Amino acid sequence: MPYEKLDLSTPKPVLSWANHALGGQETQMAKNVALLPFVFKHVALMPDVHLGKGALVGSVVATTDAIVPAAIGVDIGCFVGDTLIPLVDGKSYKISDLANLSEEFIIYACTLTNKIVAAKATAKLTKRNASLVNVTLDNGETVICTPDHKFMLRDGAYEEAQNLKAETSLMPFYSKLDRDGYTLISQPYSGRWQKAHWIVARSGLLGKVPSFTGQKTIIHHKNFEESDNRPENLEFMSAREHSAYHRSLVERNQHFQSPEFEQKRLAAIAPARSQSFAKKAQTPEGYKYYAERGTVNILHYMQEQPEHFKQAVANNGKRGKEYLIAYNQSEKGRAKTKEIANRYYLCNICKAEVKSPIGLHNHKKYEHKCNHKVVKVETLNYQEDVYCLTVPEYHNFALKAGVFVHNCGMGAIKTPFTAEQLEGKLKKIRLDIEAEIPVGFNQNKVVEKSVTNWQGWADFRDLHSGVQHLESKAMNQMGSLGGGNHFLEVCLDSEDQVWLMLHSGSRNIGNMLAQNHISTAKELVKLADIRLPDQDLAYFVAGTPEFAAYWHDLQWAQNYARFNRDVMMVRFKRIVEKHLAGGKPTKPLLSVNCHHNYAEKEVHFGENVYVTRKGAVRAREEDYGIIPGSMGAKSFIVKGKGNADSYCSCSHGAGRLMSRNKAKLNFTLDDLIKQTKGVECRKDEGVLDEIPGAYKSIETVMSNQADLVEIVATLKQVVCVKG
Template identity: 65%
Template sequence: MPYNKLELSTESPVLSWANHELKDNETQMAKNVASLPFVFKHVALMPDVHLGKGALVGSVIATKEAIIPAAVGVDIGCFVGNTLIPLVDGKSYPLKELASKNEEFIVYACTPTGKIVAAKATAKLTRKNASLVKVILDNGEEIICTPDHQFMLRDGTYKEAQYLQTETSLMPFYSQVDKDGYTLISQPYSGRWQKADKIIADEQETVTSYNKSRTAVLTKPVQTYFMKSSKEDFVPVAPDFQSEGNVVDNHKVVAVVPIDYKEDVYCLTVPEYHNFALKAGVFVHNCGMGAIKTPFKGEKLEGKLKKIRLDIEAAIPTGFNENKDLEKAVTNWQNWSDFKDLHSGVQDLESKAMKQLGSLGGGNHFIEVCVDTENQVWLMLHSGSRNIGNKLAQYHISTAKDLAKMADANLPDKDLAHFVTGTPEFEAYWRDLQWAQEYARFNRDVMMSRFKKIIEKHLAGGKAFKPLLVVNCHHNYSEKEVHFGEDVYVTRKGAVRAQKEDYGIIPGSMGAKSYIVKGKGNVESFCSCSHGAGRLMSRTKAKKAYTLDDLIEQTKGVECRKDEGILDEIPGAYKPIEQVMENQSDLVEVVATLKQVLCVKG
């Protein structure tokens, strides 16, 4: 559905995909945002738009040189055009050249467990005339990127380039070429060398559509030198291999140096794994909800849903609850070392934040088992940065309000208090924001790992399975992007990025349909789409309007709690997801339609 331009007398227009009239208080909120002098081009309202704090939930706001801390944000950085990217055809290409081709190609990516795989990617120009830093590695390589680009650390977490410290260990990418010109890749999770053609074979579905002539060099038999304990696809370093760099135990940071010039920068989108390898020998992030498509059919769930739900509720704390025992992955999270640099107001919350890592929370957060129209089982979850993220946001919002009061700023709503780029307050907010967003991402990773093991226990006798598709997307955040030829901050408050070929998740209410989608790159929406169905009524109103019998009826066929504690999440309190999807047919295409069969709420 094309957007409607609302008839408002504001400095910036408001474009709406909602296909219905806004309520008076919603209209006023849209006017308040559109009247801010730093808003760029227009404000875009998604089909699920509804009342929020300061700005409407389901709004996309592009701004110049300022950001509103009432929205959670994350920034995805970029690299200069001559940065070399190794592809699975055995060659490396400048990032700018890949961006100019406007086509898919296959890169090396790294899973959370440290396994290198082949993955589809696209490249594009992301910012113009960007500030830069140089990251110097112990292998002599130098990487020039924006200060905010996230590098993958050895434990699988991420940290921005500007915060990397000397001796920081990065996830390594090592390649070797034998005397006949064949490529070997060192697997970080095992330390063993694997034939590149085996990596491609493992990801055959990924590379099926790839130009076969470019991979032919890798599909011929490779002369191997086997380790005693290895399988046939692993080989050690042979004496006659010609290394592309000195192979050491790990890549470490030597220094991060600011650069006194600016350049246009580029980045990749890797929808499945969200990271890619540089020829320099490390992995970096590409530009929240998470979902994985399993290899199991719906019949495997018969008679097991209640046991699965009870296991999930036992393994993953919900609401205000926290973990009693801390697993090694949580205590070893490398970002704990940065906790001391966060806002002084949260310094007494480190222990609580650690115990809540790997917990669901409450409200509209959920864990679900779904079945698609092809009878394939999916796992889906939605959570955030828990109490620590909320506390950080509140402290910075308070600071912004204090600054606005001191400046006697004439704001239409005090919740629109903002930080201006280049100020200490902006830098402190942005630093804490990145930490909280990374906490939220790792929180989902920990939960999804536990969730996956429960499904493996019940559907595969405990045997691990490989997901057929992995989708991750943020839906309440800010990032720097190029729109209409200009660098801007884009705040998606309850919205999902939907650039062309971006995978996204649009869940319906508990008991309704959900959708896996691909973005169409609609420029007028700042390449965005809705993040769900959107509420029709507040939680308080829903509890007054519906009864427990209504909840039982509306969640028929879904294994879930059926008590008054989740009455505010009843499907009737949300907009019909089918109408929401119809209203954004020009923003996304549907990849899979899912139906919930199990739901755990906080």
Template identity: 75%
Template structure:
């Protein structure tokens, strides 16, 4: 459904995607916001719009050179447009070039264990005139990015660019081209080189690997360019069929039967036999042939190997004691091997292994972090499945957060386990006002604690509480849910924020804004719309604290999601770690600097989600309704936004008066969750029907997956 242009007498228009007429209080809130002098172009109302504080929940407000401290937000860390990205087709593209193309590309990502895979991503311009730092690596590469962008460390964790230490070991990306033109990728978890086309295949981009009777499965490059490993260029074939196919090309290219090609082919086979992969292949083939020979000719075999040990010993001792044998032994002992990282010549394979381990750690190190005075437009890749990507500079970096994870489990694996899973979640993740009794190392190591003393003085007493609440859910509409999609696939989903510390930061800055408004005698329609103007110390302090709070919220969700994932793996995979099939992140209640209608503006999404073209997002229903994984359509009039959920139909107090525990039991039938007085205000009937809300924003998003929860944990 297209939006409605509301008939309001305000300086700036109000566009509404809501599926109901605004009541008098909602109308007044919309008028108040649209009357502010710094509002840009128009105000957009999402389908789940309802009463809030100062501004409607579900409103998107673009402003020029001012922000209203009623939301929590953070800029997304990104790179300058000339940053090069290695793509599976064998070409290094700049982020700006990829953004201008607009299409998805296949890039390299890395799991926390160091396994490199290939996955899809899309590049976008994310910020204009952003502040920058330069990261210098020990391989001579320089990377310019925003100070908050996260780099993947060698242990699989992340660190913001501005907080990287000199000598920090980063997760490396090593690639090279072999003599036949094939791209090789070094796997960080094993140190072994692997052909890139097999990395693509084992990442699942060509589906299941087929078997060919009596043949080895090989991969054919359709355009005969061995460095082009785009999935569309790769084809499975049996090795005999592959050879026959090339022979069939003789009329088109006599090279395949020329003496030159035969010489090259024999050299290639000999070279292959010297590689570990080739040695294993020929060893297996030789073993197979010998075993067949032994079976078919047992008498001849026994005669052939008679006295092998006696004869062999005599010749071996004689050779080792000869000048030629001594010379060969000395040669092997002094043979030099080249370090792929620095090019240094190292004696013996063991020496090379130790050199790599102690000098390089199999990865690049940071040698400088330099703040830059200039600003530039910056870009980033969206990588939903793995949340990181490789730079041509040779390291892996993070993309933007997560809040929902598609797991490699099916519905039938959950049978009889829902109650146990719920109990384990409630035991592992504090809800409501509860804190963590034990603080895990990942929490105490979070880099944000370094900046705590820079936050507003009004929260300095709360550091210990913030530490204990990291990895806790909270109450209200926050939730942890185990869901199933329409294909019976298992999803993990959670909604939480920056807990008490974020709320207190917001309250401190809102109070400051109100005090300034009174001193300046600003005639605001609502004092809760007090604002800070860009260029003032109050604006700078608010923007700094806002970023810190959003970083806290993001890491808080990461900590909970890791615990949640571990619990589900315990029950469905015997505790074995698994790889998510898709990870999705979406923020709401945040402010961000963006470019709309040809101008740079601050966009505040209060109870709304960013929905640029192909942005993944989550639109949850209530605890008894469906939820949706969506992709944005980039609707410019909504400032590329959509709803963040169903939206409340009635207040919490009204819901508690209108409904009973029996109503909760009926409306959450089939769901493993609390069914008591403490969750009556979260009953499904207190929210708008999610199907209607989704119908109102068909022009804003497309549905990727429809989910229904089977376990729901609330505070």
């Protein structure tokens, strides 16, 4: 048996993976939860289970039609198989077809600074027979996905599909072909169009961009398909090298380019086709065709024979100046200027006709703010299998529909650095982390722009009235670690590769939201004269205003927590790069992020239920997760096995063996120094309650959940910063 069924004589059983006898208080707490009338099927206890508030930390509880506000968090959903994903090869593919590939492909993603980059990704089937919503955008596109899938908002924050409102601004993805066939991408941070092959190059997928003295660096498309920007199709060349290459192609085919061949070709086609060409050129379509073809030929001529071109146009300005002035002052010229000023242009976002180029610019600026907007979100009455991408570094990807969405679950990052690069630098790294990332009750003295731009602040006034005075504090704390068991760690895996790992949440604002809603739940239970074995198990019933308010605030707090971790990880990574790479940015080899202490609506055993994971991690099949040990012990990167009896869950760490107060009474400073040998960390009484001896053996915990997860990487920390 992978688990033990506890003998508690409760209506719903309790399944335990702890492999040890629970104490009296722990047993009573498990029994209290299993007695709740809305508990679904059974309660699952993870290997790290220990005393908590109301429910055991390390418990997974599925409920129907009610929820206990004991955790804050959010899950990540997925898309139907027909959803189109644009790749850098210039084509768009169904996400279900991408899931059948056995190799990586390259998509477009968006950074924290709203810059579009190219990134490697994989796709997979994530859920069968999932509930769906249909999101309609202002460009007429629709996106069908699970209600919980996150869309990227215009400021880079995320919101679930089911919580999107009409007029909500989303991060846009605009692409088009220029007259030469090159793919152009509009950068959200600037509004400027950038060639996709340079986006691929600047994303580091072609290696270091070379420079050529006195020449431009050119990116050559090997197959001459200008829209195919796969790295294997791109090659750096100098401008002269590129021109010489194209001339060599002409020379290789010189028979077909020779004057003799051209004369014969013209003689053969002139009688029959010259009249046809003339007629075609007189039509709007024909005029456009020949104008574009002529432009391409001229540009090739300018590139291949630059010196001859310079001589040919040397006096163009002088020759044309007098003519241009005379034309502009003529009746015909003034009429043309007036016609251009009153010409209507089509908005590629909402398809509105707007007069003049300036009018179109202002229309996009004020009406769309260079984004897409949500028109409506509708619940669909059918279910489908759904899919998602994994984008290890950026955790988002563009849809053909023109917006960015979050990818499936990803906290820890595997860097390209190795152990030997850390030699002699551990203390300096720790001191820099402590100087730049506030810990404990501390907060940022200066609030950075990415924090003030977070769109979540616009919704702050809609949160519980009990936290309205905390907006300034919440803003100052974003990008800070907090206290307790929160940490920032530099780790090494078994191959001496450097990992960065952090654990933090929604800071004081998340705690205060929880406390306010717990108080409300307790008041409601008291008014309804409902007797509970523990008042901390007070709950909200689905369909009530109180449930809706709690669910809204729950999502906001988890979005805050996610962005808080993102801000910290950017700083953390920058500090390590400063010491190991001279400040040069690097690309993670793998990124993993997982939530614990959260509740979400999921399907288990064929039923829609609310799953609360209190101190537990989701571990569906192929889900990546982090299971950290204590400071001085091992940590693990894992992949889920999708164990149904655990509600697809696993532990979130080793779990406490004793309370903080008991740890301070049982251990000394000498014990702390001994147990954290080899780890660059604080070694004072302020972190004595986090001593490794206060936690369970992480090796035993991992052994007890072998049926829940498989180990992908084993980590040992060398730097630890505690809250």
